Amino acid sequence: xxxxxxxxxxxxxxxxxxxxxxxxxxxxxxxxxxxxxxxxxxxxxxxxxxxxxxxxxxxxxxxxxxxxxxxxxxxxxxxxxxxxxxxxxxxxxxxxxxxxxxxxxxxxxxxxxxxxxxxxxxxxxxxxxxxxxxxxxxxxxxxxxxxxxxxxxxxxxxxxxxxxxxxxxxxxxxxxxxxxxxxxxxxxxxxxxxxxxxxxxxxxxxxxxxxxxxxxxxxxxxxxxxxxxxxxxxxxxxxxxxxxxxx
Amino acid sequence: xxxxxxxxxxxxxxxxxxxxxxxxxxxxxxxxxxxxxxxxxxxxxxxxxxxxxxxxxxxxxxxxxxxxxxxxxxxxxxxxxxxxxxxxxxxxxxxxxxxxxxxxxxxxxxxxxxxxxxxxxxxxxxxxxxxxxxxxxxxxxxxxxxxxxxxxxxxxxxxxxxxxxxxxxxxxxxxxxxxxxxxxxxxxxxxxxxxxxxxxxxxxxxxxxxxxxxxxxxxxxxxxxxxxxxxxxxxxxxxxxxxxxxxxxxxxxxxxxxxxxxxxxxxxxxxxxxxxxxxxxxxxxxxxxxxxxxxxxxxxxxxxxxxxxxxxxxxxxxxxxxxxxxxxxxxxxxxxxxxxxxxxxxxxxxxxxxxxxxxxxxxxxxxxxxxxxxxxxxxxxxxxxxxxxxxxxxxxxxxxxxxxxxxxxxxxxxxxxxxxxxxxxxxxxxxxxxxxxxxxxxxxxxxxxxxxxxxxxxxxxxxxxxxxxxxxxxxxxxxxxxxxxxxxxxxxxxxxxxxxxxxxxxxxxxxxxxxxxxxxxxxxxxxxxxxxxxxxxxxxxxxxxxxxxxxxxxxxxxxxxxxxxxxxxxxxxxxxxxxxxxxxxxxxxxxxxxxxxxxxxxxxxxxxxxxxxxxxxxxxxxxxxxxxxxxxxxxxxxxxxxxxxxxxxxxxxxxxxxxxxxxxxxxxxxxxxxxxxxxxxxxxxxxxxxxxxxxxxxxxxxxxxxxxxxxxxxxxxxxxxxxxxxxxxxxxxxxxxxxxx
Numbered sequence: 001x002x003x004x005x006x007x008x009x010x011x012x013x014x015x016x017x018x019x020x021x022x023x024x025x026x027x028x029x030x031x032x033x034x035x036x037x038x039x040x041x042x043x044x045x046x047x048x049x050x051x052x053x054x055x056x057x058x059x060x061x062x063x064x065x066x067x068x069x070x071x072x073x074x075x076x077x078x079x080x081x082x083x084x085x086x087x088x089x090x091x092x093x094x095x096x097x098x099x100x101x102x103x104x105x106x107x108x109x110x111x112x113x114x115x116x117x118x119x120x121x122x123x124x125x126x127x128x129x130x131x132x133x134x135x136x137x138x139x140x141x142x143x144x145x146x147x148x149x150x151x152x153x154x155x156x157x158x159x160x161x162x163x164x165x166x167x168x169x170x171x172x173x174x175x176x177x178x179x180x181x182x183x184x185x186x187x188x189x190x191x192x193x194x195x196x197x198x199x200x201x202x203x204x205x206x207x208x209x210x211x212x213x214x215x216x217x218x219x220x221x222x223x224x225x226x227x228x229x230x231x232x233x234x235x236x237x238x239x240x241x242x243x244x245x246x247x
Numbered sequence: 248x249x250x251x252x253x254x255x256x257x258x259x260x261x262x263x264x265x266x267x268x269x270x271x272x273x274x275x276x277x278x279x280x281x282x283x284x285x286x287x288x289x290x291x292x293x294x295x296x297x298x299x300x301x302x303x304x305x306x307x308x309x310x311x312x313x314x315x316x317x318x319x320x321x322x323x324x325x326x327x328x329x330x331x332x333x334x335x336x337x338x339x340x341x342x343x344x345x346x347x348x349x350x351x352x353x354x355x356x357x358x359x360x361x362x363x364x365x366x367x368x369x370x371x372x373x374x375x376x377x378x379x380x381x382x383x384x385x386x387x388x389x390x391x392x393x394x395x396x397x398x399x400x401x402x403x404x405x406x407x408x409x410x411x412x413x414x415x416x417x418x419x420x421x422x423x424x425x426x427x428x429x430x431x432x433x434x435x436x437x438x439x440x441x442x443x444x445x446x447x448x449x450x451x452x453x454x455x456x457x458x459x460x461x462x463x464x465x466x467x468x469x470x471x472x473x474x475x476x477x478x479x480x481x482x483x484x485x486x487x488x489x490x491x492x493x494x495x496x497x498x499x500x501x502x503x504x505x506x507x508x509x510x511x512x513x514x515x516x517x518x519x520x521x522x523x524x525x526x527x528x529x530x531x532x533x534x535x536x537x538x539x540x541x542x543x544x545x546x547x548x549x550x551x552x553x554x555x556x557x558x559x560x561x562x563x564x565x566x567x568x569x570x571x572x573x574x575x576x577x578x579x580x581x582x583x584x585x586x587x588x589x590x591x592x593x594x595x596x597x598x599x600x601x602x603x604x605x606x607x608x609x610x611x612x613x614x615x616x617x618x619x620x621x622x623x624x625x626x627x628x629x630x631x632x633x634x635x636x637x638x639x640x641x642x643x644x645x646x647x648x649x650x651x652x653x654x655x656x657x658x659x660x661x662x663x664x665x666x667x668x669x670x671x672x673x674x675x676x677x678x679x680x681x682x683x684x685x686x687x688x689x690x691x692x693x694x695x696x697x698x699x700x701x702x703x704x705x706x707x708x709x710x711x712x713x714x715x716x717x718x719x720x721x722x723x724x725x726x727x728x729x730x731x732x733x734x735x736x737x738x739x740x741x742x743x744x745x746x747x748x749x750x751x752x753x754x755x756x757x758x759x760x761x762x763x764x765x766x767x768x769x770x771x772x773x774x775x776x777x778x779x780x781x782x783x784x785x786x787x788x789x790x791x792x793x794x795x796x797x798x799x800x801x802x803x804x805x806x807x808x809x810x811x812x813x814x815x816x817x818x819x820x821x822x823x824x825x826x827x828x829x830x831x832x833x834x835x836x837x838x839x840x841x842x843x844x845x846x847x848x849x850x851x852x853x854x855x856x857x858x859x860x861x862x863x864x865x866x867x868x869x870x871x872x873x874x875x876x877x878x879x880x881x882x883x884x885x886x887x888x889x890x891x892x893x894x895x896x897x898x899x900x901x902x903x904x905x906x907x908x909x910x911x912x913x914x915x916x917x918x919x920x921x922x923x924x925x926x927x928x929x930x931x932x933x934x935x936x937x938x939x940x941x942x943x944x945x946x947x948x949x950x951x952x953x954x955x956x957x958x959x960x961x962x963x964x965x966x967x968x969x970x971x972x973x974x975x976x977x978x979x980x981x982x983x984x985x986x987x988x
Contacts, residue, residue, distance in 0.1 A: 011593055012501050014416025018690050021707070034591070053414040056501030112409050112683045143413075143685050211687050216705065216823060 002045040003234040005030040008070040013052030013089060015210065022210035023048065026223060028230030035068040045233030046083040046127065047074050049090030051143065051208060061104060061146045062092035071097055083127030083232040084202045085225075088144055091194070091204030100195055100204045101159060102151035104144075108187030112145040116219065117185065119167040119193045119207055120174050126196055127232035128203040129166060131224040137174045138167075138221035140207040142186070147206040149188035149195075156190055166194035166203050253277065257284035263629060270624045278610070278617045281562035282625060285528040286535065289796050292628025295762035296794040299775045307788040309751050317361040317452055317524065318442075319790025321752040323816055325709055328449070330364040330442040333754040333812050335795035339495045340436040344403025348436050349411035349498040353570050355440040356417055357524035360507055361573070363450035363514045364442030367689050368704055371408055371422035371438055372717045372756070372810045375401050376431025378672055378988045381854060392431035392800075398988050400434050407498075408438075409683040414500035415507070419684035420692055421702035422717050426672040429721060432800030437756040437793075439717060439812040443706055450514055452523040453541035454576045454602045459520060461534070461545060461600040462582075464513075464589055465506040465572040468530070469555030472496035472568025502571035502594075509592035510573055518577060518585045525572040531565045533574040534600075535625035538608050541576075545622065547600035549612040561617040565610065576602060635772055636765035644726050647860040649846045654856070656926040658917060662974040664855060665899050665930070669983040671854040674896055676907070676984045697908075698826045700742035700892050703817065710819035714748035716740075719758075719810035722848040723863035728770040730863040731848075732777030732809045737871055737935050739813035740785050741892045744875035745938060746824045747882025748815025753782060755792040755811050760804025762796045770807040771796075778809060784868040785875075787813060817882075824882050827891040828909025834888050834967040835947040836913050838898055838920035840874050840937030841867075841960050844928040850896045851931035866935045870959070874936045877957040886946050886953070888967075893937035899930040899973060901939045906972040907980050913941075913972045915965035930973075941967050 005023045007016050009032045016032060023030040030048070031041060040047070054065035065071060071093060078084045078099055086094040094100040107113055121129055121136040132138075151159070159165050169184040169191040170176045178184055178191040186206070194205025209222030250256065254264045257280060267275050267283050275283065289295060305313035311320040311328055318332035336351025352369060359366040376397040401424075412419045417440070454461065472495065513519050521541060523533045530552070538545040549564050559567075577585045582598065589596035603609075608625070610618035656664060668674065681696035693712060694703035701716035718739040724731030740750040755778055760767040782789055798805045817824075829836075846852045847861030881887050889909065893901045898920060906912050918929035942950050947963070954961035970977050 012414070012504055014504065014688060018688065021690055052416060053501065053504075056414060056499070056504075058501065112413060112685075114413075114685050114687065115682050141687055143687065145413075208687075211690065214690075216693055216820075217687070217690060218823070 002043055003029060004041060004043045004045055005230060005233050006033045006040050006044045006047045007031065008033045008035065008047065008049055008074060010035045010054040010065045010068055010070065012054045012056050013050050015050035015052055015208065018210045019048050019050045022213045022226045023230055025213055026226040026230045028233060033070055035070045037073065038069045039073050040077055046229050047077065048229060049086040049093055051088030051090055054089055054093060061089060062096035065093045066097040075099060078202045081201050083229060085128045085229050086204040087208055087210065088206055091206055092146065094202060094204045099202050100197055101155055102149055102195060104146050105148040105150050106146050107148055113185055114143045115141065117142050117207060118170050118172050118183065120170040120176060122165045122168055123163045123196065126166065126200040126203055128225055128228050131228040131231065135174065137170060139219045140209055140212045140222045142207050144206055147186040147188065149192040151189065159195060162198055164196050164198065165192055166196050167205055169193050254280055257281060258288060259284050263287060266629065271620060276617070278562045278565065279620055281566050282531045282618060285531055285566050286625040287628050291528050291532060293794055294629045294631050295633050295768065295796060296771065297630045298632050299772050302775055302779050303789045304779055304782050305788050305790060310788050310790055311446060313788065313790050314792055317358045319752065319754060320362065320449065321790060321814060322446065323711060323713065326445055326447065327706065328444055328446040329713055329814055330359050330362045330444060331439065331752065331754055331814055332358045332791050333437060333439040333756045334793045335756050335758060336436045336438060337434065337758065337795055337798055340404055341434050343495040344400050345407035345410065346495055346497050348404040348407030350496045350570055351436055351438045352408055352411045353415065353498045353503050354526045355438045356415065356503065357526065357573065359440045359442040360510055361450065361452060361522050361524045362442065363448045364444035365511055366417050366440050366442045367691060368420045369412060369417055369438060369440040370420060370702065370715055370717050370812065372719060373404060373422065374425045374427065374430040374435035374808065376428055377426050381857065382667060397431060404436055405680050405683055411498050411500045413685040415503045416688060418686050418688040418692065420686050420704065421696050421715060424677055424680065427721060429806040432803060433798045433805050435758050435808060437810045439754060441715065448514065450522050452537055453521045454537035454545055455520055455541040456578065457542050457602050457604040458579060459602040460577050460579055460582050460598050461547065461602065462575045462577055462585060462596050463552060463572060463599045464509060464575055464594055464596040466499060466502045466569055467553040467555045467595065468564055468567050468569045470559065470563055470567065473563055473566055496568045496570050498570050505592045505594045506571050506573055509589050509594035512588050513575060513585055516588065518581045518588065519575045520578060521576040523574045525574060527568065529565065529567045531625065535608055535622040537574060537576065538622035539626040542602050542604050544603035544605035544607050545600055546603050547610045549610060551597045551599050553595055553597060561612050633762055633768045634765045635769040637769050638766040641727065644860045645862060649852050649858050649861040652858045653846060653852055653927060658926065661917065661926065661930065665903065665973050666975050666979060666983055667855050668851050668896055668900060669903055669980055671850055672986065673850060674900055674984060675986045679986065693820065693823055694746055694826065699824060700745035700827065701748065701815065703746050703824060705820055712817040712820040714743045714746045714815040714817060715812065716742035717810060717812045718742065719808050721806035721808040722853065722859060724774065724808060725806040725859065726848050726861065727863040728773040728807045729777035730866065732774035733781035733866060734863060734935055735809055735811045736778060736781035736785065737866055738894055739811045740787060740875060743813050743815030744878040745890045745892050747879055748817045749879055750785060750787045750813050750815045752790045753787045753811055753813045755789055755809055757792065757794045758798050758805065758808040758810065759796050760799045767804055774807055774809045785872065822885065825887045825890050826908065827905055828889055829905045829911040829913055829941050829967045830909045831888045831941065831943055832968040834941040834943055835963055836915060836965040836967060837940045837942060837950065838937065838962045838964050839877065839940060839954060839959050841870065841934065842921040842924060842929060842932050842937065843934045844924055845932040845934045846928060849931055849933045850900065864933045864935055871936045873957045873959050877954055877959045878938060880953055881940065881950060886950050887940045887942050889941040891939045893939060894933060897931040897933050898939065902972050903980050905939055905941065906977050907984055910977060911967060912969040912977050913965050913967045914969060915973060919964040920962040
């Protein structure tokens with residue numbers, strides 16, 4: 001049996017209950033995996049690394065968390081094609097672990113930002129995005145102090161040519177302007193809000209899709225992302241390859 | 248050695264030392280003296296306030312636990328309880344704003360946790376001096392109470408709340424920020440927290456069952472915060488506040504997060520028989536209170552307390568206020584399992600003693616007894632009936648009619664006066680603050696900060712939601728502490744009603760000056776009477792509170808400032824309640840309630856014209872109740888597009904705020920809601936029991952009928968639309984309310 005969404009609990013993460021709730025309303029099953037566990041449950045079909053402040057983010061966001069046994073287990077599963085989505089602190093952990101390119105630096109305005117943003121889906125067809133179409137604009141909250149995506153220019157070029165950019169910050173009408181502090185509030189390079197690895201099975205994004213799954217909370221735009229991952233977990237264990245779809 | 252005797256250095260009076268001698272039948276040793284000094288401090292023992300607090304109404308069918316516990320508990324049906332608590336962290340925040348505010352958050356969260364509930368939301372009520380100069384007044388910048396210092400304090404406190412709250416994983420969902428010169432030398436940082444739990448899971452803070460093990464869980468114990476309650480919280484400020492910095496605790500949200508998870512698992516798996524967090528007065532408070540409330544005795548060894556540094560004296564270990572610690576009582580057969588849970592969450596835990604039936608709190612170190620006292624003598628503290636006298640200032644202020652000192656306004660000057668009013672920091676847009684707080688975690692936030700007059704949190708897996716508002720009105724209290732306190736309750740209840748909730752309980756945080764001054768004590772007593780009157784009239788029991796005295800700097804006391812947090816219930820929640828912003832072109836704008844000529848203590852009289860005198864605003868309880876019930880019905884019926892209470896700045900400010908929030912203007916007939924009053928009274932009066940609503944034209948008649956049913960005067964005053972309000976472009980208002988600091 002497969003289909004379980006594994007939620008690694010590294011001390012200091014705090015979005016685990018929200019992720020479990022979102023997975024449930026998206027029709028999926030989830031289980032918390034303690035950070036000392038060296039393997040994921042056999043029935044795991046996907047991994048959703050929640051946000052928070054793993055190990056207090058004291059050294060650098062995600063810098064200590066990458067050495068936990070559970071993250072090492074996630075890395076092995078990812079190498080075998082397991083769908084993995086890291087959100088916010090989970091994204092930072094994946095970057096620190098070398099599973100995703102780039103790094104997340106302090107927001108340009110220095111301050112922590114908890115607010116709604118708009119993002120445009122750039123690459124459909126990945127395990128985290130197959131329920132969406134490229135160009136879809138989603139209103140999803142961000143909640144971070146270190147979310148400014150950075151990478152060397154040549155890496156950014158490569159990410160673009162290889163369709164590894166998952167979502168970009170944009171205005172409500174979908175216009176992307178990296179220099180606009182309103183639509184790109186943390187100053188991310190090329191307004192990048194989320195990326196994938198070259199094969200597309202590992203994805204990370206700063207906005208929190210699990211916080212935008214119900215109209216009563218203001219937006220349900222994040223739900224297709226959670227549903228994509230839940231569906232990917234329930235599908236055959238073979239990973240879906242990225243690049244298909246694209247834009 | 249020279250200087251005053253040790254007990255006086257520790258803040259104990261000669262009489263208090265004599266009482267300790269009587270209790271013990273001998274002289275206390277150094278360690279015991281230190282323990283009594285912290286437990287008998289104003290902060291821990293409520294020694295000046297206790298004789299008055301009994302007058303507060305705390306009973307009601309919904310009250311499960313009232314004042315005197317770590318937190319109040321209110322029944323919301325379906326076997327669920329709301330756990331709520333408020334506390335001040337004023338003095339630490341002035342000395343060290345980031346850590347002072349951060350540990351204020353940490354402390355209150357542990358109070359909720361101690362009851363067995365996961366803290367799911369916190370709220371802040373913050374007060375500072377002016378961050379910008381008043382119009383026409385010179386900026387006392389450079390001065391220690393100047394605007395630069397105030398801006399530093401605001402930014403530090405907000406960063407501390409953000410830094411700790413976000414990382415510990417408890418959303419900061421609402422609150423208020425107020426600026427007034429009275430707080431320039433003594434800011435107020437009041438923090439309220441809330442949890443929701445099955446009532447069956449309630450934990451008690453008692454150490455019962457002789458032989459049971461006492462575990463200390465969480466962070467190690469260091470020299471931070473030694474004497475915090477007696478040095479900081481129970482004395483005023485003078486020169487040399489920097490020297491008090493070592494008394495401020497330092498927070499570690501990561502430790503607290505691990506502690507929360509470990510404790511919740513301990514509680515849920517039934518491994519504990521009692522728990523008590525370590526806050527003010529540290530280990531002394533936690534051991535004496537749990538022993539006094541349980542089997543009556545406890546033997547404690549300091550040898551197994553994890554220390555941060557070597558060479559700590561017993562009194563330092565016992566009075567340290569190191570954060571992120573919890574005392575839990577466990578039956579002997581469960582000790583191993585309990586230690587296992589703590590290890591799983593990487594929360595250090597050691598056995599530091601056991602419960603006894605000896606009636607004594609005995610503390611040992613390296614085989615030597617360093618303390619042997621009856622625990623209840625520490626826990627019960629002392630109580631004083633301090634002298635009171637009505638301040639002459641109040642009589643003088645009340646005898647001056649503000650109207651005689653204020654200009655008469657013709658229609659031509661209205662836009663200028665309103666725009667100037669809207670530059671008051673008290674009306675400024677607080678988005679820059681709210682954005683720094685995670686206000687969404689746990690997926691409960693239906694109405695977050697700035698969206699409505701109260702925060703609304705749904706209760707998952709039910710159709711219920713709770714609403715929370717925090718309010719205080721220091722300037723009214725300067726004029727009349729009794730009515731001012733009552734107005735704070737009224738405003739908080741009205742704010743909760745504005746989002747459609749029925750007020751069900753309140754908590755109060757009493758921020759006052761030096762209680763040894765008879766005038767301050769009189770103000771306190773009057774404010775307690777005001778709270779009592781309002782809570783009885785509006786049927787909201789007080790389920791918990793906190794008293795912060797000695798809010799004075801260099802002999803100058805703050806305005807008496809009771810801050811009131813009200814919890815309301817929405818059942819069922821049928822969608823997102825209407826917010827405050829104008830949104831629908833053509834909607835009818837109503838002002839509900841009756842306006843009187845209440846300019847005493849008003850924002851306009853003070854900010855625009857520097858006049859603060861006369862009477863605090865009128866309050867009519869029958870009208871207040873009717874208005875609240877009307878608002879609840881309006882929201883329940885989904886009849887309004889926007890609902891906003893009228894408070895600071897009167898109808899003028901409320902209309903401007905509705906316009907700014909919705910980026911939409913309105914055509915409003917000036918003073919149509921109070922044709923018999925002068926222009927300035929109509930626009931800027933702060934009479935209680937009023938609101939501004941916008942309603943789609945199709946349902947305007949239903950709303951009018953509803954108001955009639957409730958006996959609420961309802962005035963149609965205009966129509967939503969256009970890009971200005973009261974003759975001012977909305978863009979100009981937006982600029983006026985955006986803080987430049």
